Amino acid sequence: MNATQNTWPWKVLLAVILIGMAAAIYGSVKKIDYEWRWYRVPQYFVYQGEEVHKIPFDGRITAVVANGDVSTVTMTSESDEVKTVTVDTKTIKVSEGEDLFVGDTVGFTATWHLGPLVKGLWTTMWLSAISSVLALAIGLCTGLARISKNYTVNMLAAIYVEIIRGTPLLVQIFIAYFFIGTVFNLSRNVAGVGALALFAGAYVAEIVRAGIQSIPRGQMEAARSLGMTMPQAMMDIVLPQAFKRILPPLSGQFISLIKDSSLVSVIAITDLTKSGREIITSTFATFEVWLVVAAMYLLVTSLLSQLVFYMERRLAISD
Amino acid sequence: MISAQNVTKIFTGRGITVRAVDNVSVEVASGEVVVIIGPSGSGKSTFLRCINGLELFNSGHIFIDKVDLAHKKTNLNHIRAEVGMVFQQFNLFPHKTVLENLTLAQMRVRKRSKAVAIEKGRQLLKKVGISEKADEYPSRLSGGQQQRVAIARALAMDPKIMLFDEPTSALDPEMVGEVLDVMKQLAREGMTMVVVTHEMGFAREVADRVIFMDEGKVVEVGTPEHFFTNPREERAKLFLKQVL
Numbered sequence: 201m202n203a204t205q206n207t208w209p210w211k212v213l214l215a216v217i218l219i220g221m222a223a224a225i226y227g228s229v230k231k232i233d234y235e236w237r238w239y240r241v242p243q244y245f246v247y248q249g250e251e252v253h254k255i256p257f258d259g260r261i262t263a264v265v266a267n268g269d270v271s272t273v274t275m276t277s278e279s280d281e282v283k284t285v286t287v288d289t290k291t292i293k294v295s296e297g298e299d300l301f302v303g304d305t306v307g308f309t310a311t312w313h314l315g316p317l318v319k320g321l322w323t324t325m326w327l328s329a330i331s332s333v334l335a336l337a338i339g340l341c342t343g344l345a346r347i348s349k350n351y352t353v354n355m356l357a358a359i360y361v362e363i364i365r366g367t368p369l370l371v372q373i374f375i376a377y378f379f380i381g382t383v384f385n386l387s388r389n390v391a392g393v394g395a396l397a398l399f400a401g402a403y404v405a406e407i408v409r410a411g412i413q414s415i416p417r418g419q420m421e422a423a424r425s426l427g428m429t430m431p432q433a434m435m436d437i438v439l440p441q442a443f444k445r446i447l448p449p450l451s452g453q454f455i456s457l458i459k460d461s462s463l464v465s466v467i468a469i470t471d472l473t474k475s476g477r478e479i480i481t482s483t484f485a486t487f488e489v490w491l492v493v494a495a496m497y498l499l500v501t502s503l504l505s506q507l508v509f510y511m512e513r514r515l516a517i518s519d
Numbered sequence: 520m521i522s523a524q525n526v527t528k529i530f531t532g533r534g535i536t537v538r539a540v541d542n543v544s545v546e547v548a549s550g551e552v553v554v555i556i557g558p559s560g561s562g563k564s565t566f567l568r569c570i571n572g573l574e575l576f577n578s579g580h581i582f583i584d585k586v587d588l589a590h591k592k593t594n595l596n597h598i599r600a601e602v603g604m605v606f607q608q609f610n611l612f613p614h615k616t617v618l619e620n621l622t623l624a625q626m627r628v629r630k631r632s633k634a635v636a637i638e639k640g641r642q643l644l645k646k647v648g649i650s651e652k653a654d655e656y657p658s659r660l661s662g663g664q665q666q667r668v669a670i671a672r673a674l675a676m677d678p679k680i681m682l683f684d685e686p687t688s689a690l691d692p693e694m695v696g697e698v699l700d701v702m703k704q705l706a707r708e709g710m711t712m713v714v715v716t717h718e719m720g721f722a723r724e725v726a727d728r729v730i731f732m733d734e735g736k737v738v739e740v741g742t743p744e745h746f747f748t749n750p751r752e753e754r755a756k757l758f759l760k761q762v763l
Contacts, residue, residue, distance in 0.1 A: 422610035422611075423612075426672070427628040428596070428627055429596050518615075519656075
């Protein structure tokens with residue numbers, strides 16, 4: 201057999217399968233009566249909002265100076281208080297010398313606002329980021345406890361991991377918010393982050409434990425035989441090697457965490473998923489919004505995968 | 520230098536009790552080279568590991584420089600810093616360069632400055648003949664080179680005693696010589712050494728005393744001439760017949 205194989209027939213096959221699946225979906229959607237309204241989606245990323253500028257007192261417009269697209273309006277009150285506002289020229293509702301009552305509209309300015317999809321994505325990202333950092337800390341401590349020779353420490357860690365891995369995340373989030381959150385008066389964000397961190401921490405703990413145990417015992421013995429203490433040997437010798445090995449499963453766990461964070465929408469945290477649901481209630485663009493939301497999750501998770509891939513290559517220099 | 524008195528190490532597991540080291544008493548004087556030989560499973564490696572506290576023994580005493588390892592207040596980390604160990608599987612730190620392997624413990628344990636540690640490290644790499652590999656990672660080195668780095672790493676701590684646990688057993692035959700040469704040089708310089716090995720040639724040439732162990736017990740102790748030409752015990756005769 202040839203060492204260099206021709207791959208293009210398989211590439212063609214792949215393309216045919218993918219196109220076939222896309223066509224099948226397209227055909228099925230055609231059959232049902234759904235009107236695609238993609239044009240309604242972009243406004244939920246960013247939109248232009250109008251800000252109203254009103255006169256804060258009874259008074260008179262003393263000057264209107266146009267400067268291209270914007271104009272400066274000077275207002276003077278009956279007690280000779282002077283105030284200026286800048287509004288878009290096209291939207292000016294007043295002219296020089298006009299008398300106005302308090303609250304009358306002078307004009308508008310248009311400003312760009314971030315839409316709910318971007319805000320939701322931001323919430324999802326910081327929620328996942330904080331949870332990941334906490335999960336890593338919890339997982340590291342629990343993982344070390346799991347390999348400890350101390351019975352109590354070891355069992356406490358084992359019980360924690362068992363409970364978390366044996367119950368659904370959704371139920372844990374409910375308990376964290378409705379039970380623990382009520383008892384300790386926690387905000388929904390704290391409850392959400394806590395539940396996610398504890399959940400991921402249990403899995404990280406098992407990854408860390410397996411990683412440490414995969415490092416040959418001789419490494420620890422060599423470090424100890426040089427007079428290094430247990431913590432020194434752990435920090436300088438075992439954990440750096442273990443980290444390199446657990447990076448792939450660890451990144452998988454964090455990608456899971458980003459996806460699982462969508463469950464916190466059930467306790468009314470406005471993350472990407474909840475934003476999507478809210479948009480649907482006002483647009484009924486169900487298909488478009490969910491597809492966009494899925495694509496945004498995919499974007500974040502694939503960026504993370506790329507980052508980890510890059511780190512793996514950097515760490516591989518000593519192999 | 521080393522005084523082991525009635526050391527016993529018992530392994531228990533799955534209902535089986537093994538007396539891996541059974542009532543062993545050995546004295547090693549400063550500057551002496553002692554070679555421990557014996558069939559596999561005779562407890563010689565376990566005994567060696569007891570000497571620097573990698574293996575905790577069940578009863579007896581081991582004194583290193585008059586400090587009792589079995590005493591509760593003894594800080595084993597301090598003892599281990601004085602007792603270098605070379606392993607069968609080298610156990611170099613794969614994520615650190617050769618030079619970093621030599622400098623890490625110097626800085627962490629001996630609290631030397633980085634510059635001093637590097638100076639010492641380079642000096643020792645030169646001594647074991649691989650100064651050109653200082654910035655390589657261990658995976659790029661041959662087995663013999665790795666073991667020489669491991670010896671240099673132990674020497675970097677300025678140990679009073681060096682323990683060798685079958686240092687050439689994992690090496691390709693053509694690399695055994697280069698490691699033994701380094702060990703011979705150390706012996707000539709007056710290092711106190713305890714060597715577990717199957718290299719009978721080395722034992723005969725370098726050892727001041729040979730200890731023959733079997734089933735956890737010291738069976739025979741003697742000078743190499745005595746042991747290799749005219750052993751007293753039947754078990755030792757049988758062993759020598761098989762290995763020579």
